[in-house]
Amino acid sequence: MIILKLGGSVITRKEAEKPTINPENLARIAREISLSSYQQLIIVHGAGSFGHPFARKYGIGDKISDLKDLQHKMQGFSITQEHVRQLNLKVTEYLRKNGVNAVSLQPSSFIKTENKRIKGADLSIIKNYLDLNFTPVLYGDVVLDSDDSIKMAVLSGDQLIQYLALNLKPERVILATDVDGIYDKDPKKHKDAHLLEVVSSKDPLQIGEAETVDVTGGMGGKVFELLQLADEGIESEIINANRIDIIKNVLNGDKVKGTRIKGIKKELRK
Amino acid sequence: MIILKLGGSVITRKEAEKPTINPENLARIAREISLSSYQQLIIVHGAGSFGHPFARKYGIGDKISDLKDLQHKMQGFSITQEHVRQLNLKVTEYLRKNGVNAVSLQPSSFIKTENKRIKGADLSIIKNYLDLNFTPVLYGDVVLDSDDSIKMAVLSGDQLIQYLALNLKPERVILATDVDGIYDKDPKKHKDAHLLEVVSSKDPLQIGEAETVDVTGGMGGKVFELLQLADEGIESEIINANRIDIIKNVLNGDKVKGTRIKGIKKELRK
Numbered sequence: 015m016i017i018l019k020l021g022g023s024v025i026t027r028k029e030a031e032k033p034t035i036n037p038e039n040l041a042r043i044a045r046e047i048s049l050s051s052y053q054q055l056i057i058v059h060g061a062g063s064f065g066h067p068f069a070r071k072y073g074i075g076d077k078i079s080d081l082k083d084l085q086h087k088m089q090g091f092s093i094t095q096e097h098v099r100q101l102n103l104k105v106t107e108y109l110r111k112n113g114v115n116a117v118s119l120q121p122s123s124f125i126k127t128e129n130k131r132i133k134g135a136d137l138s139i140i141k142n143y144l145d146l147n148f149t150p151v152l153y154g155d156v157v158l159d160s161d162d163s164i165k166m167a168v169l170s171g172d173q174l175i176q177y178l179a180l181n182l183k184p185e186r187v188i189l190a191t192d193v194d195g196i197y198d199k200d201p202k203k204h205k206d207a208h209l210l211e212v213v214s215s216k217d218p219l220q221i222g223e224a225e226t227v228d229v230t231g232g233m234g235g236k237v238f239e240l241l242q243l244a245d246e247g248i249e250s251e252i253i254n255a256n257r258i259d260i261i262k263n264v265l266n267g268d269k270v271k272g273t274r275i276k277g278i279k280k281e282l283r284k
Numbered sequence: 285m286i287i288l289k290l291g292g293s294v295i296t297r298k299e300a301e302k303p304t305i306n307p308e309n310l311a312r313i314a315r316e317i318s319l320s321s322y323q324q325l326i327i328v329h330g331a332g333s334f335g336h337p338f339a340r341k342y343g344i345g346d347k348i349s350d351l352k353d354l355q356h357k358m359q360g361f362s363i364t365q366e367h368v369r370q371l372n373l374k375v376t377e378y379l380r381k382n383g384v385n386a387v388s389l390q391p392s393s394f395i396k397t398e399n400k401r402i403k404g405a406d407l408s409i410i411k412n413y414l415d416l417n418f419t420p421v422l423y424g425d426v427v428l429d430s431d432d433s434i435k436m437a438v439l440s441g442d443q444l445i446q447y448l449a450l451n452l453k454p455e456r457v458i459l460a461t462d463v464d465g466i467y468d469k470d471p472k473k474h475k476d477a478h479l480l481e482v483v484s485s486k487d488p489l490q491i492g493e494a495e496t497v498d499v500t501g502g503m504g505g506k507v508f509e510l511l512q513l514a515d516e517g518i519e520s521e522i523i524n525a526n527r528i529d530i531i532k533n534v535l536n537g538d539k540v541k542g543t544r545i546k547g548i549k550k551e552l553r554k
Contacts, residue, residue: 088418092380095387096373103369110362117365120390126409136406139396142428146435148358158412165416 015054015144015184016265018047019175021191022062022154024255025105033064033097035104043190043261044112047149050265054144056178057109057116060171061154064101068094074156075130075167084165091166094156095122102153109149117148121155121169128160130167132177140182152178176239179248187248188264189236190255195273196233213237214244214276240275250275285324285414285454286535288317289445291461292332292424294525295375303334303367305374313460313531314382317419320535324414326448327379327386330441331424334371338364344426345400345437354435361436364426365392372423379421387418391425391439398430400437402447410452422448446509449518457518458534459506460525465543466503483507484514484546510545520545 020043027034047055061069069075072090073083102118109116125135143150154171161167172189179187193201194209201207240250253260253272264270290313297304317325331339339345342360343353372388379386395405413420424441431437442459449457464479471477510520523530523542534540 088385088416089380091418092376092385092387096376096380099369099373099388103366103373106362106366110359110366115358115362117362117392118369118390119393120388121393122387123389123391124394124406124409126412136394139394139428142396146358146428148361158409158416 015056015182016052016186016188017056017058017175017179017182017184018261018265019171019187019189020057020059020105020255021189022060022065022171023192024190025059026062026064026101028062028066030063033062033067033100035101039255040105040108041112042258043255044108044114046259046262047109047265048112048114050262052265054147055149055265056140056144056182056184057105057149057151058171058175058178059102059105059151059153061098061101064097065094065154065156065168068097069156069168075159075164077163078165087166091156098153098155102151105153106151109151115148116151117143119143119150119152121152121174122157125155125169126158126160127167127169130159130161130164132169132173133160135177137178137181140178170235172236172239176243179243179250180246183248187240187243187250189240189250189252190261191233191236191252192254192256193233193252194254194257194271195252196237209271210273212274212276237275244275285326285452286322286456286458287326287328287445287449287452287454288531288535289441289457289459290327290329290375290525291459292330292335292441293462294460295329296332296334296371298332298336300333303332303337303370305371309525310375310378311382312528313525314378314384316529316532317379317535318382318384320532322535324417325419325535326410326414326452326454327375327419327421328441328445328448329372329375329421329423331368331371334367335364335424335426335438338367339426339438345429345434347433348435357436361426368423368425372421375423376421379419385418386421387413389413389420389422391422391444392427395425395439396428396430397437397439400429400431400434402439402443403430405447407448407451410448440505442506442509446513449513449520450516453518457510457513457520459510459520459522460531461503461506461522462524462526463503463522464524464527464541465522466507479541480543482544482546507545514545 078084106116106118140150155169157169159167196210197207199207251274260270348354376386376388410420425439427439429437466480467477469477521544530540
């Protein structure tokens with residue numbers, strides 16, 4: 015089993031004012047997936063310009079101040095859910111038209127969070143789809159939260175892959191992003207920045223402060239989730255999906271450019 | 285709590301060659317719902333021209349003959365799921381734009397069937413949405429079936445409302461269709477056909493043969509589901525959603541034209 019995350023910045027135009035897909039990337043990636051060979055595949059995609067602007071505008075996941083604010087956030091919940099479903103429909107359409115038997119699984123219909131973290135979800139249906147050789151497609155969504163002060167939360171694609179990986183124990187977790195991986199310094203600021211081929215949870219990563227590795231921008235949250243996976247012994251790989259054929263190659267098991275987040279089981283550590 | 289079913293023939297153009305919504309009906313019904321007052325509302329809609337033609341073409345729910353047939357049906361599953369999601373997106377969009385806080389719940393992501401009947405689904409999330417005053421919107425979909433000979437099944441909106449009603453015990457179940465209700469004879473053939481204001485499960489209904497009441501066309505399946513509900517003491521009403529203001533009036537509790545399927549608890553019968 016492989017869990018493949020398609021970043022929102024890869025399949026949508028993140029800088030666009032309105033929710034906009036990246037049709038070239040979607041078509042190419044769908045084709046690459048259909049051309050590769052794998053046993054079982056789960057796809058999780060981010061929300062990009064279909065999710066974040068709405069979730070932010072309505073403050074989904076922020077404390078609810080009063081009834082008016084609750085109503086405002088509920089409206090935002092409906093709007094955000096509608097747009098991420100729009101994107102998901104596009105993704106499965108591209109996959110299906112390229113011969114991938116994609117089935118959508120809408121997170122907000124079976125996953126809830128507790129203080130913004132998934133608190134248990136029945137994943138048996140995902141296994142059933144996989145057993146039939148379907149390719150389940152999940153996505154970053156808005157969900158109900160049992161914490162009464164927020165009631166609703168954003169469920170990121172990154173949290174989703176972490177949860178799925180911890181519970182379904184895939185052989186591989188692949189994050190297709192718009193960067194080559196993790197660098198020792200911010201490559202936009204430092205010409206001598208080096209791509210790290212391997213990062214392990216033993217390494218003294220200081221997320222947020224980025225003293226030893228560069229985890230700026232959206233990478234911080236991703237690395238946080240992946241290191242938790244690494245702690246459980248599940249390796250993951252960060253690749254740049256803007257590179258042509260890389261998704262096909264990585265699914266086929268070929269060596270590609272990127273960063274591996276190496277797993278070291280907690281109990282094995284000193 | 286009210287469960288309102290919007291028939292596929294009301295919100296889509298069933299006779300259309302391609303999946304086509306009925307935008308006039310959708311806009312009017314969404315407005316009528318937003319103008320009515322109710323405590324808690326669950327909406328279930330049919331698939332109409334977005335579901336049946338595909339499910340039929342690919343034989344979803346029919347016995348699988350061989351691997352090629354399985355692959356064909358899986359393709360059909362993806363296509364059907366895609367189209368019913370398209371329709372659902374339209375429905376929630378119309379509702380949301382009219383001020384109804386609609387949230388979609390995709391049946392195929394949390395419901396499975398056993399020999400074409402729902403075999404247990406976690407409905408707690410629906411209650412959670414209702415408690416927050418969201419309006420959950422479910423729909424006719426394709427789902428996995430545990431019967432190995434068919435593997436996939438069509439889950440009709442009618443079966444869905446029956447299951448939801450049995451488990452959530454709503455005060456009212458309303459079926460918005462494109463006919464006024466159940467007649468004593470087929471009104472298209474008999475000029476003297478009378479609309480039955482009340483049908484009870486005591487009555488000697490002979491579904492399929494339609495000797496005493498007219499359950500031709502799509503009405504047979506509906507009445508079958510509703511009589512099972514009636515057996516559990518849950519009343520339902522069939523109304524004609526093409527009549528202007530009827531949805532608003534029925535939600536408000538006003539008397540409207542239609543047929544009531546009266547509940548008589550099994551244990552109370554002789």
